[in-house]
Amino acid sequence: MRHTENRLLLFSIEEHTGRETTLCGNFMTRDNSMASQGGLDLVGAVDQGTSSSRFLIFNSKTAELVTYHQTEIKQIYPHEGWVEEDPHEILETVKTCISNAVNNLAGLGSGVRDIKCIGITNQRETTVVWDKVTGEPLYNAIVWLDLRTASTVKSLIEKTPQKNKDYLRPYCGLPITTYFSAVKLRWLLDNCEKVQQAVKDGRCMFGTVDSWLMWNLTGGVNGGCHITDVTNASRTMLMNIHTLQWDDFLCRFFDIPKAVLPEIRSSSEVYGKMASGPLQGYPISGILGDQQAALVGQTCFKLGQAKNTYGTGCFLLYNTGTQPVESKNGLLTTVAYKLGPNKPAVYALEGAIAIAGACVRWLRDNLGIISTSQEVETLAQQVESTHGCYFVPAFSGLFCPYWQDSARGIICGLSQFTTKHHIARAALELLEAMNQDSGIPLTLLQVDGGMTSNNLLMQLQADILQIQVVRPSMPETTALGVAMAAGAAEGMGVWNLNQEEGSNITTDVFTPSITQKECDERCARWNMAVKRSMDWQTGSTAPVMKDVECVLKLEGFYFKQHTTNMKPHLEIIIPSADVS
Numbered sequence: 001m002r003h004t005e006n007r008l009l010l011f012s013i014e015e016h017t018g019r020e021t022t023l024c025g026n027f028m029t030r031d032n033s034m035a036s037q038g039g040l041d042l043v044g045a046v047d048q049g050t051s052s053s054r055f056l057i058f059n060s061k062t063a064e065l066v067t068y069h070q071t072e073i074k075q076i077y078p079h080e081g082w083v084e085e086d087p088h089e090i091l092e093t094v095k096t097c098i099s100n101a102v103n104n105l106a107g108l109g110s111g112v113r114d115i116k117c118i119g120i121t122n123q124r125e126t127t128v129v130w131d132k133v134t135g136e137p138l139y140n141a142i143v144w145l146d147l148r149t150a151s152t153v154k155s156l157i158e159k160t161p162q163k164n165k166d167y168l169r170p171y172c173g174l175p176i177t178t179y180f181s182a183v184k185l186r187w188l189l190d191n192c193e194k195v196q197q198a199v200k201d202g203r204c205m206f207g208t209v210d211s212w213l214m215w216n217l218t219g220g221v222n223g224g225c226h227i228t229d230v231t232n233a234s235r236t237m238l239m240n241i242h243t244l245q246w247d248d249f250l251c252r253f254f255d256i257p258k259a260v261l262p263e264i265r266s267s268s269e270v271y272g273k274m275a276s277g278p279l280q281g282y283p284i285s286g287i288l289g290d291q292q293a294a295l296v297g298q299t300c301f302k303l304g305q306a307k308n309t310y311g312t313g314c315f316l317l318y319n320t321g322t323q324p325v326e327s328k329n330g331l332l333t334t335v336a337y338k339l340g341p342n343k344p345a346v347y348a349l350e351g352a353i354a355i356a357g358a359c360v361r362w363l364r365d366n367l368g369i370i371s372t373s374q375e376v377e378t379l380a381q382q383v384e385s386t387h388g389c390y391f392v393p394a395f396s397g398l399f400c401p402y403w404q405d406s407a408r409g410i411i412c413g414l415s416q417f418t419t420k421h422h423i424a425r426a427a428l429e430l431l432e433a434m435n436q437d438s439g440i441p442l443t444l445l446q447v448d449g450g451m452t453s454n455n456l457l458m459q460l461q462a463d464i465l466q467i468q469v470v471r472p473s474m475p476e477t478t479a480l481g482v483a484m485a486a487g488a489a490e491g492m493g494v495w496n497l498n499q500e501e502g503s504n505i506t507t508d509v510f511t512p513s514i515t516q517k518e519c520d521e522r523c524a525r526w527n528m529a530v531k532r533s534m535d536w537q538t539g540s541t542a543p544v545m546k547d548v549e550c551v552l553k554l555e556g557f558y559f560k561q562h563t564t565n566m567k568p569h570l571e572i573i574i575p576s577a578d579v580s
Contacts, residue, residue: 069096127141333349
C-alpha cells in the first residue's frame with residue numbers, strides 16, 4: 001500500500017455501531033480554532049441513510065469536515081423480506097442531528113452565522129406517502145431493499161410484450177424489479193386503504209426521502225416545498241431519462257396519478273428555506289441521491305471516472321457524460337447530477353448490490369461470529385484464504401447483473417476445517433468479488449463509505465480488479481458531494497467546482513498483490529457460489545447468465561474506452577447468456 005500526502009481531510013467517520021455519536025473538537029489545523037480565521041463559509045449537509053441520519057458541516061474553502069452528529073435509525077421487519085422505517089423517526093433524527101451539530105460549533109470558535117446554506121442527500125428509492133393536509137404519513141416508509149412487491153413485479157412484467165422486465169429501459173433506464181419506487185407506490189395503491197382514500201380526496205403526496213425531508217423542513221402543511229431532484233427522480237421509474245420530466249406513458253403503465261408526484265428540480269439551486277430550528281431562514285440549495293452525491297464528492301466529473309461506495313449496499317457509478325447509455329446486461333442508466341437549472345444533466349451507469357456492509361452486521365448481530373464490525377478484519381487476517389468457503393449474502397435477492405428476487409443467501413464450500421476465520425474472510429472476499437462483476441477496465445477505482453476503513457477489504461479489492469484502489473483519507477464523501485452542490489448553487493457561490501479536481505486530496509493507494517491467474521481462479525469459484533444461490537425462494541427458472549466473468553463485475557459486461565476522432569466513447573461487450 002502506498003500513501004500520498006496532499007490536502008488534509010481530517011478523519012474518517014467510523015462505521016456506526018448502535019450508539020448516538022457526536023464529534024466535536026480538534027478538527028481544524030494549526031491553532032485548532034476557526035475564530036481567528038474569520039469570515040468562514042461553512043456548508044451543512046443532511047445525510048439520511050438506510051441505517052442512520054447525520055448532519056455534517058464542511059469548510060467550503062478547504063473541504064475540511066468541521067463537525068457532525070449522527071443518530072442510528074431502526075428498521076422494521078413486519079414479515080420476511082419486508083423492510084420499513086418510520087417517517088417520523090427519519091425526520092426527527094435529522095432535526096436532532098442538525099441541532100447538535102450546530103451546537104458543536106460554539107466549542108470550535110464558530111457559530112451558526114458561518115453556515116451559508118444546506119444540502120440534502122438521502123437513501124434512494126425508499127418510498128414515503130403522506131397526507132398533505134395533516135402532514136401525517138399514510139404508511140411506513142418502504143425501504144429500497146424491501147421485497148414485498150415481488151408479486152406486483154410479476155404482474156407488471158406480464159403486461160409487457162414478450163413479458164420483458166427490460167421493456168421500460170428505453171424510457172427510464174431501469175428494469176422492472178422490486179428495487180424502484182414506482183413498484184412500491186403501486187403496491188401501496190393496491191394494498192393500503194389510507195393511501196387509496198387520500199388519492200381519491202386529492203390529499204396524497206408521494207416522495208423519496210429527500211421529498212419527505214424537504215417538505216417538512218421548509219414548512220410542511222404551512223407551505224412546504226414538494227420537490228425532488230433529477231437524481232432521485234431517476235430512481236422512481238416514472239421520470240423519462242431523456243426529458244427529465246415525469247413521463248405520461250410511464251405513469252399510465254404503473255397507473256399512478258401525476259398529481260401525487262413532486263416537482264422535479266436540478267441538483268443545485270435554491271429550493272426554499274428552513275422553516276424552524278437553529279437554521280431557520282437558511283437556504284436549502286442542493287439535493288442528490290446518496291450514490292450520486294458520492295460521485296460528486298469524489299470529483300468524478302470526467303467521462304470514464306468511477307467510484308464505488310461501500311455502505312449497507314455496494315454501488316459502483318461510472319460517469320458516461322451528457323448522453324445516457326442504455327445497458328443490455330443489467331446495469332442501470334441513471335442521472336449522475338445536474339448542477340444547476342440551466343446546466344446539462346450528466347449520466348452514469350450503475351451497478352448495485354443490495355447487501356455489503358449489512359452482511360458484516362449480520363455476522364455480528366445474527367451469528368455472533370464477531371462482537372464488533374471492526375473485528376471482521378482481525379479475524380480474516382488470521383487465515384491466508386477462505387479455504388474454499390464462499391459467502392453469497394443474497395438476503396434481498398440478487399441485484400446487478402441478475403435481478404433475481406428469488407435468490408437467497410448461502411455459505412457454501414464448508415468442510416470440517418472451516419472456522420469462523422474463514423467465514424469472516426469469505427464475507428470480505430464477496431465484496432471484492434462483487435466489484436469484479438462490473439468488468440470496468442479502469443486504471444484506478446476511487447472508493448468511499450464506512451467499510452473502506454478496512455484495509456484488508458481494500459487490498460482484496462485491488463487484487464480482484466488488478467488495478468489500484470484509491471481511498472481518500474476522509475472516505476465519507478457522500479455528504480461532501482451534496483455540500484459541494486449546495487455551496488455551488490447560483491446565489492450561494494461559496495464552493496468552486498471548477499478547481500483542478502482532486503489535485504490536493506490525501507489518499508491511500510492499494511496496489512494488486514496477486515497474479516491475474518489467481519484472480520481468475522477466485523472469480524470462477526465465486527461464480528459457482530452465486531449460481532447456487534439462485535431460484536431458492538420459488539424454484540422458478542429465470543434466465544441465468546453463465547459466462548459472467550465474476551458476478552461482481554457489477555454487471556457482467558465490460559466497459560472499454562476507445563478514442564475516435566479524439567472523442568472517447570464506450571463499447572459494451574456482451575457476454576453470452578443462456579436461458580434455462
